[in-house]
Amino acid sequence: MAERVDFLVIGSGVAGLSFALKAAEHGTVAVVTKKDSAESNTNYAQGGIAAVMDPADDVEAHISDTIVAGAGLCDEEVVRVVATEGPERVRELMAFGADFDTNADGTLHLGREGGHSARRIVHAADMTGREIEATLLGAVRDHPRVHVLEHHFAVNLLTEHQLGVGSDDLHPRALHCFGAYVLDTNSGRVETYLARATLLAAGGAGQVYLHTTNPPVATGDGIAMAWRARAAVANMEFIQFHPTSLYMPGADPTDSGQAFGGRAFLITEAVRGDGGFLLNLAGERFMPSYDSRAELAPRDIVARAIDDQMKRRGERHVWLDISHRPSEEVLGHFPNIAETLARYGIDMTRDPIPVVPAAHYTCGGVAVDLEARTSIAGLFGCGEVTCTGLHGANRLASNSLLEALVYAHRALAPAVAYAAEHPWNDDVPAWDESNTEHTDEWVLVSHNRDELRQVMSDYVGIVRSSLRLERAARRIDLLFRETEEFYQRTRLTPELCELRNLVAVARLIVECARSRRESRGLHYMLDFPETDPAQAMDTMLGSVASSQ
Numbered sequence: 283m284a285e286r287v288d289f290l291v292i293g294s295g296v297a298g299l300s301f302a303l304k305a306a307e308h309g310t311v312a313v314v315t316k317k318d319s320a321e322s323n324t325n326y327a328q329g330g331i332a333a334v335m336d337p338a339d340d341v342e343a344h345i346s347d348t349i350v351a352g353a354g355l356c357d358e359e360v361v362r363v364v365a366t367e368g369p370e371r372v373r374e375l376m377a378f379g380a381d382f383d384t385n386a387d388g389t390l391h392l393g394r395e396g397g398h399s400a401r402r403i404v405h406a407a408d409m410t411g412r413e414i415e416a417t418l419l420g421a422v423r424d425h426p427r428v429h430v431l432e433h434h435f436a437v438n439l440l441t442e443h444q445l446g447v448g449s450d451d452l453h454p455r456a457l458h459c460f461g462a463y464v465l466d467t468n469s470g471r472v473e474t475y476l477a478r479a480t481l482l483a484a485g486g487a488g489q490v491y492l493h494t495t496n497p498p499v500a501t502g503d504g505i506a507m508a509w510r511a512r513a514a515v516a517n518m519e520f521i522q523f524h525p526t527s528l529y530m531p532g533a534d535p536t537d538s539g540q541a542f543g544g545r546a547f548l549i550t551e552a553v554r555g556d557g558g559f560l561l562n563l564a565g566e567r568f569m570p571s572y573d574s575r576a577e578l579a580p581r582d583i584v585a586r587a588i589d590d591q592m593k594r595r596g597e598r599h600v601w602l603d604i605s606h607r608p609s610e611e612v613l614g615h616f617p618n619i620a621e622t623l624a625r626y627g628i629d630m631t632r633d634p635i636p637v638v639p640a641a642h643y644t645c646g647g648v649a650v651d652l653e654a655r656t657s658i659a660g661l662f663g664c665g666e667v668t669c670t671g672l673h674g675a676n677r678l679a680s681n682s683l684l685e686a687l688v689y690a691h692r693a694l695a696p697a698v699a700y701a702a703e704h705p706w707n708d709d710v711p712a713w714d715e716s717n718t719e720h721t722d723e724w725v726l727v728s729h730n731r732d733e734l735r736q737v738m739s740d741y742v743g744i745v746r747s748s749l750r751l752e753r754a755a756r757r758i759d760l761l762f763r764e765t766e767e768f769y770q771r772t773r774l775t776p777e778l779c780e781l782r783n784l785v786a787v788a789r790l791i792v793e794c795a796r797s798r799r800e801s802r803g804l805h806y807m808l809d810f811p812e813t814d815p816a817q818a819m820d821t822m823l824g825s826v827a828s829s830q
Contacts, residue, residue, distance in 0.1 A: 284473075285476065289302070289309055291305070294313055295415070295666075298484075311429065331368075331410065335390050352673060356672065356673070364672050372687070380417040381417075394555040395554070396584060403555070403680050431464070436484070437462070437779055439507050442457055483686075487784070513657050513661065518791045522641075522642050523744050524548055528622075560601070561600060561634065562591050580679075645673040675805065719771065720773050734781075737754050737757050755789075755796065765785050
């Protein structure tokens with residue numbers, strides 16, 4: 283028996299929860315989240331929300347900073363909308379109860395991060411994401427029309443494909459979304475959730491790499507599901523590597539993130555914004571020789587500089603040093619980081635911090651318009667799972683939470699209107715697991731996942747080449763075929779679903795990267811080291827992944 287809701291939300295980060303709260307005023311809402319509801323990239327966001335909240339700041343400056351960081355691929359209309367509407371969304375969060383840091387006079391304490399020309403980062407110490415997630419979760423749990431389904435894994439979106447009407451022959455724009463098949467990970471049953479409107483807010487795909495600041499849930503599920511349903515996906519080559527994740531001395535370099543639950547511990551951009559210097563192991567400050575903005579250059583430039591220092595000098599990390607700043611300021615601004623580092627014998631008020639770049643943010647994703655519509659009718663998207671055109675070839679620091687809030691709000695009106703005009707589709711069949719079996723060969727899943735992450739890190743990382751991408755494509759194609767074959771004959775588990783999604787996302791990243799024969803923003807090619815302005819496209823779709 284299918285479950286029916288007016289609005290199905292896939293993902294429980296800031297994008298999904300803020301949309302769910304607003305949609306609940308118009309109907310019933312189910313929020314599907316594959317782990318505990320608080321487990322999302324939002325919860326680990328340290329820096330904050332970039333928004334013009336200071337009268338001395340200027341929206342035009344925020345727009346300009348975003349476009350400069352985006353290396354010629356930002357959609358200027360999108361940038362203007364997000365920068366202009368962002369402050370109201372921040373005030374809305376504060377009205378919900380979010381407690382952001384303030385100065386002695388009660389005004390917001392605003393930080394500064396790389397690429398920003400002013401102090402405009404609204405934050406809650408260095409735990410902003412946790413504060414936002416807790417605020418929204420509290421409001422969601424108190425709402426009688428929102429049902430949060432923890433430990434439920436969205437497997438596939440429901441479209442004409444499930445109706446057997448030859449959807450492969452339909453133009454993608456003729457497709458409609460009717461909800462999703464959802465795996466209850468406790469019971470092992472796949473349930474059918476029918477929805478009048480569906481919102482994808484499933485986050486990014488950092489776990490496709492060995493070193494990532496993302497939690498284990500970030501396996502690209504929303505992007506992979508949308509691609510399988512033949513939605514437009516774009517700009518997947520632009521994977522942002524955060525320049526400064528904690529390097530664990532003495533750890534296996536292929537496993538350094540495991541001490542933090544499968545993720546590398548992020549040292550927020552704000553440490554550099556507050557005056558932290560990057561030093562090589564000889565104690566030399568190197569960023570001024572790479573960019574006039576030094577440590578406050580955009581993330582792609584800083585990450586490549588660190589990567590270059592490590593490779594040229596044969597060193598496994600660099601230092602991030604803020605020990606020259608007053609200790610009370612450091613501890614006051616970064617209490618969570620200081621506490622975590624202290625557990626590993628590092629006193630950030632006295633010691634430099636060993637850091638390395640790690641995969642951090644997926645700038646591409648499911649293509650959406652200004653009202654969060656995907657190319658499939660009835661399917662909307664917001665947050666890291668999407669490609670809006672805001673980030674272009676490189677996301678400006680702390681623009682991600684801002685984008686999620688703005689697009690969750692903008693998705694509401696069109697989603698409500700669509701839901702009012704479209705009833706549930708009762709022709710969708712129940713999940714069919716006939717001719718599948720339980721298997722003891724789960725070593726295939728773990729081995730393929732490890733191999734995939736190694737291939738992506740070796741060949742599709744911060745610096746790429748045509749030869750590396752070609753090798754990656756061959757190996758990932760084999761992993762894709764093996765995984766799909768295993769999926770077709772095996773009873774579903776979360777681990778198998780995650781592997782299937784990771785392999786699909788890896789293919790998309792490589793396909794988009796091979797189609798962009800230039801260096802731009804986060805996509806740096808040894809074959810084409812100089813960015814060619816003539817190559818920049820007038821649309822946000824720098825590279826579009828092909829449908830299946």
